[in-house]
Amino acid sequence: MAQLTVPREKTGWQRVLPRHWTRYLYPAPLMIILAALIIFPIAYAIRYSFYDYYLTRGIMRFIGLKNYADAFRDEVFRQAAWVNIRIIVVSLIAEFTLGLLLALACYSIKRGRAVIVALLTVPIMISTSATGMAFRMIMLPEYGPLNYIIGKLLGRDWVAIDWFGDRNWAIWSLVIASVWHAMPFVMLILLAGLVAINQELYEAAKIDGAGSWRLFRDISLPLLKGPLFVAFLLRLIELIKMFDLVYLLTQGGPARVTETMSFYVYYVGLRFFRVGYGVTLSLFLLVLTFALAFALMQITRRREAVA
Amino acid sequence: MSQRQIRDDLIRAVRDKRLDRRRFMKRAAAVGASSSVLAGALPGRLGRFAAAQESAPPKFNVTLQLSTGETYPEVFKMYADEVKELYGVDFEYTMTAPQDMYQKDMLEFAGGSSSYDIVLFQPAWLPDYAPHLVDLGALAEEYGLNFHMDDALDVFRTSYTTWEGNFVAVPIDADQHNFYYNKIAFEDPRNQEAYKAETGNDLRVPETWDEYVQVAAFFNGRDWDFDGEPEYGVVEAWQRGGYAWYWWQSKFFSYGGIYFDEEMNPLINSPAGVKALEIQMSIVDYVPPGTANFGSPEARNAFMNGEAPMVVHWTSTAKLSKNPESSQIVDSVGIAMVPGVQDGDTIYRRPALPTGWVAGVPKYSSNIEAAVRILEYYMQPERSLAIALNPAAWSEPWRRSSFDPEAWLNQWPDDPDYARAVVSVMEETLDKGVPDLQIPGQDEYVKVADAEISAALTGAKSAQQALDDAAAEWNNITERLGRDLQLTYWTQQFEALKSRGIVYRPELAEGGM
Numbered sequence: 001m002a003q004l005t006v007p008r009e010k011t012g013w014q015r016v017l018p019r020h021w022t023r024y025l026y027p028a029p030l031m032i033i034l035a036a037l038i039i040f041p042i043a044y045a046i047r048y049s050f051y052d053y054y055l056t057r058g059i060m061r062f063i064g065l066k067n068y069a070d071a072f073r074d075e076v077f078r079q080a081a082w083v084n085i086r087i088i089v090v091s092l093i094a095e096f097t098l099g100l101l102l103a104l105a106c107y108s109i110k111r112g113r114a115v116i117v118a119l120l121t122v123p124i125m126i127s128t129s130a131t132g133m134a135f136r137m138i139m140l141p142e143y144g145p146l147n148y149i150i151g152k153l154l155g156r157d158w159v160a161i162d163w164f165g166d167r168n169w170a171i172w173s174l175v176i177a178s179v180w181h182a183m184p185f186v187m188l189i190l191l192a193g194l195v196a197i198n199q200e201l202y203e204a205a206k207i208d209g210a211g212s213w214r215l216f217r218d219i220s221l222p223l224l225k226g227p228l229f230v231a232f233l234l235r236l237i238e239l240i241k242m243f244d245l246v247y248l249l250t251q252g253g254p255a256r257v258t259e260t261m262s263f264y265v266y267y268v269g270l271r272f273f274r275v276g277y278g279v280t281l282s283l284f285l286l287v288l289t290f291a292l293a294f295a296l297m298q299i300t301r302r303r304e305a306v307a
Numbered sequence: 308m309s310q311r312q313i314r315d316d317l318i319r320a321v322r323d324k325r326l327d328r329r330r331f332m333k334r335a336a337a338v339g340a341s342s343s344v345l346a347g348a349l350p351g352r353l354g355r356f357a358a359a360q361e362s363a364p365p366k367f368n369v370t371l372q373l374s375t376g377e378t379y380p381e382v383f384k385m386y387a388d389e390v391k392e393l394y395g396v397d398f399e400y401t402m403t404a405p406q407d408m409y410q411k412d413m414l415e416f417a418g419g420s421s422s423y424d425i426v427l428f429q430p431a432w433l434p435d436y437a438p439h440l441v442d443l444g445a446l447a448e449e450y451g452l453n454f455h456m457d458d459a460l461d462v463f464r465t466s467y468t469t470w471e472g473n474f475v476a477v478p479i480d481a482d483q484h485n486f487y488y489n490k491i492a493f494e495d496p497r498n499q500e501a502y503k504a505e506t507g508n509d510l511r512v513p514e515t516w517d518e519y520v521q522v523a524a525f526f527n528g529r530d531w532d533f534d535g536e537p538e539y540g541v542v543e544a545w546q547r548g549g550y551a552w553y554w555w556q557s558k559f560f561s562y563g564g565i566y567f568d569e570e571m572n573p574l575i576n577s578p579a580g581v582k583a584l585e586i587q588m589s590i591v592d593y594v595p596p597g598t599a600n601f602g603s604p605e606a607r608n609a610f611m612n613g614e615a616p617m618v619v620h621w622t623s624t625a626k627l628s629k630n631p632e633s634s635q636i637v638d639s640v641g642i643a644m645v646p647g648v649q650d651g652d653t654i655y656r657r658p659a660l661p662t663g664w665v666a667g668v669p670k671y672s673s674n675i676e677a678a679v680r681i682l683e684y685y686m687q688p689e690r691s692l693a694i695a696l697n698p699a700a701w702s703e704p705w706r707r708s709s710f711d712p713e714a715w716l717n718q719w720p721d722d723p724d725y726a727r728a729v730v731s732v733m734e735e736t737l738d739k740g741v742p743d744l745q746i747p748g749q750d751e752y753v754k755v756a757d758a759e760i761s762a763a764l765t766g767a768k769s770a771q772q773a774l775d776d777a778a779a780e781w782n783n784i785t786e787r788l789g790r791d792l793q794l795t796y797w798t799q800q801f802e803a804l805k806s807r808g809i810v811y812r813p814e815l816a817e818g819g820m
Contacts, residue, residue, distance in 0.1 A: 055417045056435050057747060057788060141596035165545075165599025167765040253547025254599040255762035270410055272751040273417075274787070 042286070045279045053276035060276075067280035077281060079256060080264040087175055087260070088239045094179045095235060096228070099186030104216075106187070107194045117191065121184040128181065132248025135177040139163035139249075164250050167257045174258055177245050182238070186231045193227030194220060229300050233293055240289050261285055366395040367677040371424040374412065377402045379427055379479060379664065381699045382685070390684060396677055406548050409750055412436070421669035424678040427479055429662040430467040431743035432750070434796055437470035440667040441675055443682070444474035450676065452683040455706075460737050463705045466745055466803050467665055476665035477686050481705035483660050483736045484557055484619050486646065487628065488512050490639040492531040492616035501525075513617070513646045514654050516558055516586045526616050527593035534613070540593030542615035544606035545764055551587075552757040553661040557619060558583035560657030560741045561647045563812030569801060571794045573781040575756060576774035578816035584763055584770035591764060599765060611636055619645055625729045626698035629719060642728050644735060648815050655815060660740040664702075703733065710734055741809055746796040748788050755780045 018024065049068070052061045071077060106117050123131070138146050141162045151158040163173040201219050210218070243262040246252055252259035252267070259267075265285065269278020373383055380400040390396050401423065403411055409432055415421050416439040428436050447454060454477060456464050463478045492498055493512055502510035502525050513519040519541070527540030545551040564579030574580065595601075595609050603621065610618040611627065611634040618624070627633050628640040647656030668678040685694070688708045695704035696718055704710055712730050719726045744752055756777040763773035785793045804810070 052787070054788065056413045059788070160596050162596045162599065165597050165601075165765075167767055250600065251547040253758070253761055254545070254765040255547075255767050256758050257765070257767070267754070270414075271754065272748070273413060 042283075045283060048276050049280040049283055051276040053274075055273040055275045057273075063276075067277050070277065071280050071284055074281075076256065076259070077261065077264060077284075080259050080261045083171065083256075083258060084240060084242065084260050086171060087178070087242060088236065090175050091178050091182070091239055092232070092235060094175070095183045095186045096232070098179070098183050099231070100190055102183075102187045103190035103194055104220075106191050117188070121188055123181050124184050124188075126181070128244040129248060131177060131181045132245055135173065135180075135245075135249060136164075139173055139176075141165070165254055167254050170250050170254060170258045173249055174242075174245055177249060178239070178242070181245075182235060186235065189227045189231040190224060193224045197223050225300075229296070233296055236292060236296075237289055240285065240292070364393050364680065365676075367674065368395040369674050369677055370397040370399055371674055371678055371681065372401065372422055373398050374401050374403065374408065374423040374426045376405050376408055376427055376664075378405065378701045381697070382479060382694055382702055385694060385697060385700065386685065386690065390681060393684070394677065394680060396681060409435075412439075416669070416671075419671060421671040423669060424672040424674045425666055425682065426669055427664050427666050428476075429743070430476070430665050431662060431745050431753075433467075433470050433476065433665075433745060434747040434749070436667060437473070437475050439669055439671070440475040441670055441672075441679065442473045442475060443477065443668070443679060446675070446679045447474075447683065450680065452680065454683055454686045455688055458688055458706045458708050460705060460707060461807070462660070462737065462740075462742060466742055466800065467663060467705075476667040477682050478663070478705040479666050479702060480664040481660075481703040481737065482621055482663045483703065483733065483740055484553070484645055484658050485622055485625065485732050485736060486512070486643045487610060487618050487620055487624055488641045488643065489532065489610075489613065489616040489636055490641045491533075491636075492526060493641070495531070495533070497533070498526075498529075498531050501529075512641065512643050515649055516561060516583075516646050519617075519646045520586060520589050522617070523590050523593040531616055532613055538613065539595045539609070539615045541590055542594055542601070542606050542609040542618050543587070543590070543598060544601040544603055545599050545761060546602040546605075547600075547757065547761060548602075549661075549753055549757050550602055551760040551764060552753050553659060554619060555583055555587055555760050556659035556661060556741070557645045557657065558586050560659060560809075561645075561655060561815070563648075563655070563815035565741070565801075565804060565809060565811050566744050567797055567801070568811065569798070571785060571790065571797050573778035574811060575781065576771070576778040577811075578813060579811075580774045581770045582816040584760060584774060587760070588763055588770060591766075599761070611640075622703040622729075622733060623698070623701050626718075629722075629725070630698060640725070642725070642732050644732055650815060655812070656739055657809065658736045658740045660737070660742045662743055705737075741804065745800050746793055748784055748793075751784050752781055755784070 050062060050064060052059060052063045052066070054060075102120060106113055106120070109116060126134075138144050141147060141160060144163075146163070147159050147161055148157075150161065161169055163169050197220065201223075202215055205215055205219060241262050242260045243266065246258055246260050246263045247266075250258040252263045261281070262285065265278055265281045268274050268281060272278075373380070375383060380402060383398055383400070387398055390398070408426075408428060412421070412423075412426055412428065413435060416436075421439070426436070443454065446452070454474075456468070456474070456477075459468075459478065460481075463481065467478055468474060468476045493510060499510045502508070502522075505525060506521060508521075510522070510525075511518075513522050523540035525540070526538065528537045530537050532538065543554045545554065559575070559580050562579035562582045564574055564577055564583065566575065567573055595614055597605070601609070606618055607620050607624050607627065609615050610620070610624070613635050625640075625642055629637055631637050634640070644656055645658040647654040649655075666682060668675055668682065672678055684690075688706055691704070691706045692709045692711065692714055694700045694702045695709045696714060710730055710733065712727060715726045715730045716723050719729075743749065746752075756774075759768070759773040759777035759780075762768045762776075763770050768776070
């Protein structure tokens with residue numbers, strides 16, 4: 001027999017609080033911390049983006065959307081975006097090609113893999129500043145070993161590549177240092193992905209007569225999509241924000257040929273103290289990064305749904 | 308031993324840090340000649356200083372935070388022991404990279420605070436720093452101090468240290484650009500004959516910028532020091548962050564340029580600016596690889612290692628290139644005025660004075676009196692001289708009394724001609740030199756122009772295009788900061804330059820290359 005339940009009458013605090021108030025209470029501390037650490041600074045930044053604010057001169061005028069209009073028209077920012085795009089495309093291709101090859105090579109090693117992997121990941125353990133200093137030495141035009149090695153490979157004593165001063169080469173100095181520093185990270189993620197693949201899948205495919213290429217194409221690669229996506233997303237975000245190597249190696253020079261968006265934002269906001277405009281540019285960067293990450297996730301989800 | 312000898316020995320001992328200031332005073336007294344030594348050896352003000360020393364200074368028992376940059380802690384270390392004993396003051400040094408000092412200080416000042424009791428900064432930043440510094444003049448009067456600024460050369464009494472009528476900073480380093488050359492390159496008969504045969508002219512230290520280019524072209528790729536290796540023609544520093552601008556400035560001023568006209572229209576893209584940049588572009592093939600990313604040390608080292616026969620550089624190079632630990636050309640270095648432009652029968656020279664360093668006391672310091680007294684202690688003429696003579700201090704003279712030829716002869720007793728040349732070049736350069744632009748937002752004006760000059764040097768733009776773009780951006784900066792206010796500040800500097808005979812002279816650039 002069904003029992004009829006009669007709601008109990010609310011008493012005291014229960015009248016004021018929402019019905020399932022604990023749902024809001026438990027995550028509240030986290031939400032407060034999030035608001036303090038993330039939402040408040042962004043909201044503060046959005047506010048300043050509507051002002052012409054020179055920190056050192058005490059100038060603070062409301063100018064509405066002018067900073068945004070200026071950012072769209074800013075040729076230097078566009079040029080910096082183009083620098084980022086070139087670095088991103090070349091670096092990602094290099095990092096993922098080399099990272100995948102090295103991950104496959106390490107995966108195929110049965111004895112001593114841990115030692116080799118540990119050695120290959122040394123660049124990640126080195127700070128970016130140390131990497132920058134090391135590459136400044138390695139790429140010295142006259143005394144750097146890189147020009148010497150390239151020279152020897154070309155059958156000459158030395159080649160006179162001005163890695164930091166020549167406008168055609170300077171961007172390559174950033175790409176090389178960045179790939180060297182980040183590629184082991186990609187390798188490590190892909191290697192972890194490879195190790196996680198169930199061996200029985202390979203064995204079954206081998207029984208069916210699959211060769212190495214088929215094993216890679218039809219088993220490894222599809223199952224590496226997840227790790228590849230994670231690594232791609234993280235590296236993309238890092239490369240959009242690229243600042244430290246630029247600061248250490250070229251200072252954005254010569255002229256502005258290696259000036260990335262982040263470096264330009266640093267100059268505008270923290271060298272020239274045009275805080276309002278600098279904040280606007282950094283909001284652009286934030287939106288761009290968020291949009292790219294979101295788009296990538298959507299694409300991946302759709303593909304997974306179709307599959 | 309004569310009083311003069313006693314004086315020389317004592318000064319040498321102080322300079323070499325074999326004798327600290329207190330012992331110097333004691334020893335001077337012991338020979339019964341303290342006052343006469345001080346009065347005779349150094350300017351009369353020093354005698355008064357000696358008397359002032361007799362009254363016990365206040366003891367503060369604090370540690371002062373000093374923002375000295377990477378370059379200048381040695382200045383303060385020279386007398387740190389005495390300061391500790393006299394005032395009970397210790398020092399803690401923060402050695403930020405020079406290019407980051409402005410940014411760090413400004414961020415703190417904007418929030419109404421400072422981590423430092425004494426800050427070092429470039430005089431060009433004075434418009435931005437001055438509102439945050441104590442008035443040293445007023446406090447000197449209150450505390451009965453004497454900074455002896457009447458002994459300072461004009462430019463250091465005015466634009467380097469004074470803002471809107473207030474004395475807010477003291478000079479630490481009188482930076483200036485000089486011309487250095489390798490005597491082997493210029494004096495060896497084989498080079499002289501070859502140069503005569505190639506150009507029809509006598510080989511000499513370049514007097515004009517056209518000669519500078521011609522000599523660089525001649526030496527480049529030639530084994531001019533006969534060590535079996537070909538060398539480069541010249542070296543400059545063009546690293547992003549101001550260097551390309553610094554090395555362009557002396558050429559620009561020599562061709563009759565100044566920063567703006569009286570209505571604040573930029574003159575950097577005038578014929579003077581374009582000509583200066585064309586000169587700079589014409590040596591691109593004669594400099595060592597990597598010059599586009601050379602800062603000050605790389606350019607100096609290329610010269611001191613014998614890779615290039617000439618360099619325009621700061622006066623610290625005069626001392627360092629005579630030091631066997633840092634230089635391979637100790638016996639062959641020569642110094643001259645930075646080249647200029649033919650102006651009738653004379654050479655019109657306007658060397659740049661980049662950048663200079665001064666020190667001030669932030670209003671937000673909790674040890675203002677101690678900091679002001681310490682600065683005054685270091686500003687006594689004999690200390691200024693000792694600091695200028697100490698190669699480790701990286702500090703160039705700015706007092707008249709610091710150009711005492713005998714003190715500099717003692718610096719290089721084996722090469723008195725060089726010592727005399729150094730003093731003479733320094734004095735003339737400070738007399739004719741043009742200080743940095745000194746208006747609010749100076750850093751932005753300079754960095755924008757620097758990037759455009761760099762674009763021309765790397766072949767991305769023509770000289771005219773690069774400077775037109777820089778001038779357009781200068782106008783934008785002026786508008787953003789407020790044209791009327793900027794014009795007010797520029798007019799101050801414009802009038803100060805005019806009073807020293809520095810005016811726009813378009814006719815000097817009309818000759819063509």
